[in-house]
Amino acid sequence: MSSTAPPVAASTNASRRTVAVGVLADHTSILWVYKVIPFLPLLGMAAAFLPSRRTH
Known part of the structure; x- marks a missing residue:
């Protein structure tokens, strides 16, 4: 079985963002x-290039 968050959690996160x-x-x-909101996805894409927090 796949574990997914209940719909309530998703709506709570959406409410917090709103x-x-x-x-x-x-x-x-x-x-x-x-003017600022359209640039937020760019922050998410830039986060993909951040270094990993894992230490070996």
Whole structure:
């Protein structure tokens, strides 16, 4: 059997992200958030090139 997270966990994470974006929009502006959000996937791609934390 494959172990997958229950749907509740996924919706909780989505809710947290939504709240974080809302707080960011409150502190800056919604236009600034709209300009920054498209670049977030680039951060994820750049993270793939970070060195491994494993020590041998």
